[in-house]
Amino acid sequence: MVVSQAEPRTCSIARTLEVVGEKWALLAVREVFLGNRRFDEMVRRTGAPRDTLAARLRTLVERGIFERRLYSEHPARYEYRLTDAGRELYPVILSLMRWGDRHLAGEEGPPLLLEHSCGHTLVAEVVCEACREPVSARDVRPVLPVG
Amino acid sequence: MVVSQAEPRTCSIARTLEVVGEKWALLAVREVFLGNRRFDEMVRRTGAPRDTLAARLRTLVERGIFERRLYSEHPARYEYRLTDAGRELYPVILSLMRWGDRHLAGEEGPPLLLEHSCGHTLVAEVVCEACREPVSARDVRPVLPVG
DNA sequence: AGTTGAGCGTCCAGATTTCCGACTCAAGCG
């Protein structure tokens, strides 16, 4: 009897979204990538409600995306820094940004540019690590891991 | 008077998240990339509540990510297909998946593998379109567009 | 000394979303 196991898949996409898929989470991550590590600054730049952002930062610290670091004693002040795992979210941020640049930027073009150390404006592209070719959905076939 | 315009930025990341950032949206997109274009199938594979998924599909169609296409008259049945814009979300999906594979897969490894047409298992990497080098956050500097 | 302001939150009440199970409706199957 072949059971067509149609239970919800818990793929890596779903798992990742459980960590950073809540509202405002990725915008908080964006701000830290842009160098704004402080609560008030993040509130201003993201537009998130203070309460919501506070909650989000708490869970992102718990989940190992941010580290809460004391940067001033006395008025005890903390800033949020990316952990290594957090830093590896950069491709996610770049892909989202790229899509928005292409599909949602008005005539004025993208509202933010990134300059790569090679001297060019960064345009992010996803390639296959093995052959270095750009990847499009039609070149890819899903395979169940041997288990 | 220098006004430190700290109003919420509407960057491309925020804009993109407004389109696909709601709960279940990207999982619906994932399913269609995996070839499951039908409502019931998506419900089963994602685990989303039926009504939430129905709402999500509606907005994703409105926003030009999916096309709702009749595949059977009489019992009128529709399936959801990616538009060109939707197909370009592939890098987002791949980046999320990659992060999950690295940081959230248990001992059994990733729950799903992708085979690239080059013959290797796909490992997605983000490179700078200009110099083809892998991009890391520290090689990048934000620049405000001349306006 | 008193006031203002920055920085970093918490608290609360109300609005929105999400969730879940049950239900509908229209075929097609045996």
Added chain:
DNA sequence: CGCTTGAGTCGGAAATCTGGACGCTCAACT
């Protein structure tokens, strides 16, 4: 006829999000 499949809708409970007010500590101004 009664069961199954496909694609939803409905209603009420639960969770999440929101905006505004408030608290606290310190530093700087008047």
